[in-house]
Amino acid sequence: MSDIVTFGETMLRLSPPDNERLETAAEFEVRAAGAESNVAIAADRLGATSTWLSKVPETALGRRVVGELRQHGIETDVVWSHRGRQGTYYLERAGKPRGTNVVYDRENAAITTAEAREFDLETIQNARVFFTTGITPALSPTLRETTLNLLKAAKQGGTTTAFDFNYRRKLWSPEEAEETLTKLFPGIDVLVIAARDARDVLGFEGDPRQLAHKLGSQYNFTTVIVTRGSDGAVGWHDGVVHEQDVYETETVSQIGTGDAFTGAFIARRLHGEDIPTALEYASATAALKRTIPGDVALVTKDEVDAVIAEGGTAVSR
Amino acid sequence: MSDIVTFGETMLRLSPPDNERLETAAEFEVRAAGAESNVAIAADRLGATSTWLSKVPETALGRRVVGELRQHGIETDVVWSHRGRQGTYYLERAGKPRGTNVVYDRENAAITTAEAREFDLETIQNARVFFTTGITPALSPTLRETTLNLLKAAKQGGTTTAFDFNYRRKLWSPEEAEETLTKLFPGIDVLVIAARDARDVLGFEGDPRQLAHKLGSQYNFTTVIVTRGSDGAVGWHDGVVHEQDVYETETVSQIGTGDAFTGAFIARRLHGEDIPTALEYASATAALKRTIPGDVALVTKDEVDAVIAEGGTAVSR
Amino acid sequence: MSDIVTFGETMLRLSPPDNERLETAAEFEVRAAGAESNVAIAADRLGATSTWLSKVPETALGRRVVGELRQHGIETDVVWSHRGRQGTYYLERAGKPRGTNVVYDRENAAITTAEAREFDLETIQNARVFFTTGITPALSPTLRETTLNLLKAAKQGGTTTAFDFNYRRKLWSPEEAEETLTKLFPGIDVLVIAARDARDVLGFEGDPRQLAHKLGSQYNFTTVIVTRGSDGAVGWHDGVVHEQDVYETETVSQIGTGDAFTGAFIARRLHGEDIPTALEYASATAALKRTIPGDVALVTKDEVDAVIAEGGTAVSR
Amino acid sequence: MSDIVTFGETMLRLSPPDNERLETAAEFEVRAAGAESNVAIAADRLGATSTWLSKVPETALGRRVVGELRQHGIETDVVWSHRGRQGTYYLERAGKPRGTNVVYDRENAAITTAEAREFDLETIQNARVFFTTGITPALSPTLRETTLNLLKAAKQGGTTTAFDFNYRRKLWSPEEAEETLTKLFPGIDVLVIAARDARDVLGFEGDPRQLAHKLGSQYNFTTVIVTRGSDGAVGWHDGVVHEQDVYETETVSQIGTGDAFTGAFIARRLHGEDIPTALEYASATAALKRTIPGDVALVTKDEVDAVIAEGGTAVSR
Amino acid sequence: MSDIVTFGETMLRLSPPDNERLETAAEFEVRAAGAESNVAIAADRLGATSTWLSKVPETALGRRVVGELRQHGIETDVVWSHRGRQGTYYLERAGKPRGTNVVYDRENAAITTAEAREFDLETIQNARVFFTTGITPALSPTLRETTLNLLKAAKQGGTTTAFDFNYRRKLWSPEEAEETLTKLFPGIDVLVIAARDARDVLGFEGDPRQLAHKLGSQYNFTTVIVTRGSDGAVGWHDGVVHEQDVYETETVSQIGTGDAFTGAFIARRLHGEDIPTALEYASATAALKRTIPGDVALVTKDEVDAVIAEGGTAVSR
Amino acid sequence: MSDIVTFGETMLRLSPPDNERLETAAEFEVRAAGAESNVAIAADRLGATSTWLSKVPETALGRRVVGELRQHGIETDVVWSHRGRQGTYYLERAGKPRGTNVVYDRENAAITTAEAREFDLETIQNARVFFTTGITPALSPTLRETTLNLLKAAKQGGTTTAFDFNYRRKLWSPEEAEETLTKLFPGIDVLVIAARDARDVLGFEGDPRQLAHKLGSQYNFTTVIVTRGSDGAVGWHDGVVHEQDVYETETVSQIGTGDAFTGAFIARRLHGEDIPTALEYASATAALKRTIPGDVALVTKDEVDAVIAEGGTAVSR
Numbered sequence A, B, C, D, E, F: 001m002s003d004i005v006t007f008g009e010t011m012l013r014l015s016p017p018d019n020e021r022l023e024t025a026a027e028f029e030v031r032a033a034g035a036e037s038n039v040a041i042a043a044d045r046l047g048a049t050s051t052w053l054s055k056v057p058e059t060a061l062g063r064r065v066v067g068e069l070r071q072h073g074i075e076t077d078v079v080w081s082h083r084g085r086q087g088t089y090y091l092e093r094a095g096k097p098r099g100t101n102v103v104y105d106r107e108n109a110a111i112t113t114a115e116a117r118e119f120d121l122e123t124i125q126n127a128r129v130f131f132t133t134g135i136t137p138a139l140s141p142t143l144r145e146t147t148l149n150l151l152k153a154a155k156q157g158g159t160t161t162a163f164d165f166n167y168r169r170k171l172w173s174p175e176e177a178e179e180t181l182t183k184l185f186p187g188i189d190v191l192v193i194a195a196r197d198a199r200d201v202l203g204f205e206g207d208p209r210q211l212a213h214k215l216g217s218q219y220n221f222t223t224v225i226v227t228r229g230s231d232g233a234v235g236w237h238d239g240v241v242h243e244q245d246v247y248e249t250e251t252v253s254q255i256g257t258g259d260a261f262t263g264a265f266i267a268r269r270l271h272g273e274d275i276p277t278a279l280e281y282a283s284a285t286a287a288l289k290r291t292i293p294g295d296v297a298l299v300t301k302d303e304v305d306a307v308i309a310e311g312g313t314a315v316s317r
């Protein structure tokens, strides 16, 4: 029985060595990567226990994803499928002005056929938090229904629901996203959303403090976190807005920063800490994540505590 | 204007380092790989000029395939597509008793939508040989029609047509393959077929000599090559059957051996050599291919000549 | 609750790239490796559920070992220690006449201080099989006592006990091993032992059939497996001896072959199969292991079934 | 028939992994690298078609160079030689204060014997632009004559001639360079030159605007581009001087920046764009080049357009 | 007969690839690393001849350390031991806020048993300088005595003694270090010490100038160098204090910077240069070291001269 | 003062990863490789002390060669040159029927200008053996004279001279070799020669026993070793011929086998062993060499002793 259960797709991420191009690289590094498993891992690292729910193909590729997530410390509870592919994406990392680019190749993944009845809903109902993101319903009509049903099951079991809005323009239009995701809002307790998405997809206006307040009030969330990239985040709860800065970092990989933030936030809230403290842990975990290749926050709580205490970087020997 | 024009799909081949498993490898080697481009390259290396026709996605992955084929010396003439994926496959090489295994992930590739009208048919009609394989019509109903139309166009242009039967059980059933491929036979001059396929898919009986003779007679081919793995090949032409042994080899990668054989055979026939001589070149090229990682016969004609002359392996310094 | 619980040390194995020497290699491959975790993984892969018990340092190295074992599918239940090192060993693989050589650097490992009272004995008592090897008591006086106590706890809980004799001459003398290990025999149900060890350490004589019979009779084991390298194994049970040949294999890494054999044997026995069938699975799993780098049998039951059915190695595509 | 024909040496570039030293690195990365082929590739990527003319040894190394250039999209038209080496250079990249260092090993390369009569001059005369650099005549007395003759042939065919001054102090003295290269100036239409070379080799004075003006007036060029490293470039044409800034970039490899600039400038001029627009493309292509390992601007026109439009570096997914 | 003899432990340093974590990396880079051998190499590179004294296990790992140091140009004179391990340490490099971390695994190394009588003291007594650091006596009680005895032997032979204080908090407490190391001070001529250690371990106060003066006066050193990280160093000699700034550098690896500084300082002093000039060489060597992976200053005197002359970083070709 | 002094060229050897082709490999492995330094290392490993004499360019590449040889345990005494290249060669390893191929790029190496007066002849005259091979005089007319002069100096100093005939057909014709090398014979005590060279270059006839006898008698050598590849070697001395078989081996790299044989033979002769015993050591060292990548016999005497004792390959743990 885990503290947190997350549901979503985890892809195989294929990427050329440092700064090389997809067009000419002779080999690709392979890693499992997905927002919901990233959050599960970050939460686990910060003291919660986590289970990732999904549907994966019964192939070496599907087993690879599951094994890598288990290596990082979480439990997995997956439907093994004989239909559908293992989703992949190609990631080309680069600095300015080329920038990092993603080529998705995730259509017809096994998870796109996942229905709520395929999962043991007690896993969700016995957890303290159920988490998914706006990517999941973007993947197929079936998953839109499944996401709704799993959120409902969670509420019926008294499980808190948390949701990262995570709008992806390569998956659907802002209009589709808005229509689909706002229908899920009544079943959600904790919303995480980028200020950019609140503005561009949901049409809200104002600074992050105002966005958090408007979202919380309008949709009756218990907690709203509005993230704003290098400017930190704000957390709205009980009508109060708390601000959190980012920690200075030498970034190796920005992918997964938001997931590290969210996972740590949830874990420390579950541990009983107040919003400002949980935001501090979230921000420190996100900063450490940025020093680590891959999507995953392979940190320890001791390391996060040290960042909060000093942010120190002297060689320790 | 090339001597040979080939048409078919070239995939990205992803494979773990030596003997590692797809399930745990940290990186995959990447190579372009496809029967029809393999044949084009082998033919080019043995003295013909070659062009590969295809339809590929207008992405870094599509450009990668085209660039790698060009590197190996052939011309490419492709339709750049905004629909459809770049087909991939995962290759796990291993020795006995694990064996080498292939996981295809090639559905919905851009080429599956290719129609004859998208290509400049003069490219085919100005060539001396047009070549494709039984893999191409296995990929989609559209490609079945396209294959038929390109073979027709070739004949109308007076271009010799060559075809490797290449039955793939992971793509279709023997029954479907037989029904589809025998319909193409009237448009084909030169058939290459594995003895196993002649028996299991087409229902012929007898030893390779008999298979070649029966196929040639029944379908009115000008030339039939029946391959039989480590037992060599036989070539039927003008009612006569020639046998060709394999050269001893220390195999590094058996994938693409047949394509090397076929490409070299066609190139030397175009150069005016008789069937036994062309078979000898084909067999020597295939033997060299087996010493080279990847699908492609990166050989020189000098090297093939040396194998025929002596098969020598002393260090040359 | 797992079918099998194993107890022992898992080391970090550091090895130079193919055929390079420890003396000059610029990098070492790193893997977790230990007889008892190898057995747990092989059993898990063949259909049992497995848990590995151990004591590891609370460092990045200790976490590395645990994560890698989890990746391979088993559960871990470890005492995290602030005293003692992570044991390592350096492995230099080479062919004849150099041979593969091991440099142990495992003294003062955290596990050498492990006492029975540090573990939740119910984990063992709720399992169907408890397994350890003769390596464990060789590591420290404390571990000799602990091994005895865990075997006792298992018997008290009605758990079958299995033991691989695994004499290691770099750890102790034959005399010490004999004296220590025969004291454990009364608590052991299933013994696995190399014919060489039965002769050189225990002083038995005869062919493997005779060794199995003598050992079984003298010490009252329910089952005795005598392994004899490339000559296969014999299994003694209910007074009957069954012989099992090895499957032909192209060996990439012989390390862990015996552990793969033992793990598969136990898993299939638990699944209800008779001795000859379990031996067949054991031998096929061991053959597949030899095609895989590292110590671990990263196989699927489907693959093992295929080896038993045909041992086939044609490329499957 | 290509838009641009370039002529020059392309070397094998051997470089240790990141920041390692030539003195101790265990392996060298290998790439084809040469100013004239770099320019051909950059032009091709920006919409022109390009052919590279050269003379290379008929060895695996010579074929390697040709294959790699073809992979990057250009045509090659080379004289295969049985005399002369494949030129190489060793590149050790490093940051301040070590700096990047080049060890040339290019003496007696095959190209040093290339004479104009060995090439099909129609290739040049049918092109719209013929391009070479000041490196080529620095390589041998024969090449000084050949460069002159090829420039003459171009003019006779009505082909525009473009020339990058590219003074290399490891190849010859400023005095030799000045004497040789100014003799070529009457046959050149478009000159690209670093402000430093204009001052230190040709003895001009003034800021880049003045240098461009003086050079253009004195030698009757139609266009003069004066580059000034991180301060951008100026373009003189029809008596008017245009300035172009650099785009901000996170530099991975500065080698080839100037060639990317020049190739893109020529391609966009050929496409009909005016000097300021062509300079903008040139500068954006150069900025992208700096994010890519190796000498070559492996970019797409879409990427260059995006840099001009926004210079944006957010992750696109 | 060498100019400088150093004595101390050199470990095998195991480190994951760039920014990867010890917890998940699939391979570790291996290098020999130790303060006293680092100093010997830096001195050798700057024009002195150097010998490193130590005691190492007679294994492939011990031979590896010796071979790698010899590769870097110094002589080695070691006691080959059948007792004791090869010390290792795990180094995880990372940027802010993770920072670089060291996991020592060096207990029971062969050198911890080294006694003065095992070495040929004439090697020390024939040298011009004998050097060791505060790490050596921290490793074992035996080494405390040995360090004292070797320093005494040096003095008896008229050899100048130099000592880097090098306090390591992972090895001992400040109190132990102070008590042990100040006992060695009477036998030391040249002291190198970090300002931080002078304050935190020895309890001195003041700015680096004051620290140098107080240390020199109180303990009667001939020379005191106080280092202060990115703020440079000060050198006290004959009652005068000289300041030395750092050179700007793009740091790849800060480990070994201090050793590079010290080795270069000693070498140039031996060459007859005055304190300010020797400090300048020391600082330039340290700056170059920071651009080089590993612990060792693989520089040439020409490169150091160039840094002093210009600090230039333009590509040289 | 070393037991053995060898003189010759050591090249940088550049080779693609396993089985890859020079034409497409993305990286080359780099190693120092030369017959005379190989012999020095093998002799050193078998108990002699060795010094390698040569002339190398004063560049990072020259320092690389010297450092790598020092790493392997020998002393180096080189003339640092400002003229001449570092010789290189490209090695493409492959199995049958492709075979291993060498592309030399060694013309104009620094050593080709080496004259006897540049070396301290006492180094040779104080040694017990001076060794070079037939490669050295093949490199330049200057080196023919130098080889003669160094052999003379050795004789004058009472140093035994040993010589490996080592005919290289890519360097000179059999006629040139015969004429040049037989002129050196009067100054040579110990000749090592392949049976093939004795026949094809010197025109002798007969089986290896007869070749050894004829050569020894005709040219008045004290010892003649005739090697015959996989058939072992014969040693002629004092009118008696001894035969030596090869040890069975799994070959990873055959390059340098002969040098390992010769170095070990000389070392054991110097140690006082008789011809049959020295041949046994030579053959066992050669067998071990074949299991090691690169040209160099990185073995220990203990390992060679173990091969002679048992040739055993069981895993030792």
Ligand SMILES: [Ca+2]
Residues within 6 Å of the ligand: A044, A049, A050, A073, A074
């Ligand atoms: Ca966990």
Ligand SMILES: [Ca+2]
Residues within 6 Å of the ligand: A035, A166, A256, A257, A258, A259
């Ligand atoms: Ca995210």
Ligand SMILES: [Ca+2]
Residues within 6 Å of the ligand: B044, B049, B050, B073, B074
């Ligand atoms: Ca071609």
Ligand SMILES: [Ca+2]
Residues within 6 Å of the ligand: B035, B166, B256, B257, B258, B259
């Ligand atoms: Ca084929």
Ligand SMILES: [Ca+2]
Residues within 6 Å of the ligand: C044, C049, C050, C073, C074
């Ligand atoms: Ca499992």
Ligand SMILES: [Ca+2]
Residues within 6 Å of the ligand: C035, C166, C256, C257, C258, C259
């Ligand atoms: Ca075992």
Ligand SMILES: [Ca+2]
Residues within 6 Å of the ligand: D044, D049, D050, D073, D074, D075
């Ligand atoms: Ca193009």
Ligand SMILES: [Ca+2]
Residues within 6 Å of the ligand: D035, D166, D256, D257, D258, D259
């Ligand atoms: Ca340039």
Ligand SMILES: [Ca+2]
Residues within 6 Å of the ligand: E044, E049, E050, E073, E074
């Ligand atoms: Ca030195």
Ligand SMILES: [Ca+2]
Residues within 6 Å of the ligand: E035, E166, E256, E257, E258, E259
């Ligand atoms: Ca230091």
Ligand SMILES: [Ca+2]
Residues within 6 Å of the ligand: F044, F049, F050, F073, F074, F075
């Ligand atoms: Ca030595």
Ligand SMILES: [Ca+2]
Residues within 6 Å of the ligand: F035, F166, F256, F257, F258, F259
């Ligand atoms: Ca040799």
Ligand code: NI
Residues within 6 Å of the ligand: A024, A025, A026, F026
């Ligand atoms: Ni590359």
Ligand code: NI
Residues within 6 Å of the ligand: none
């Ligand atoms: Ni690699």
Ligand code: NI
Residues within 6 Å of the ligand: A068, A071, E024
């Ligand atoms: Ni992982």
Ligand code: NI
Residues within 6 Å of the ligand: A031, A032, A068, A294, E024
């Ligand atoms: Ni991972």
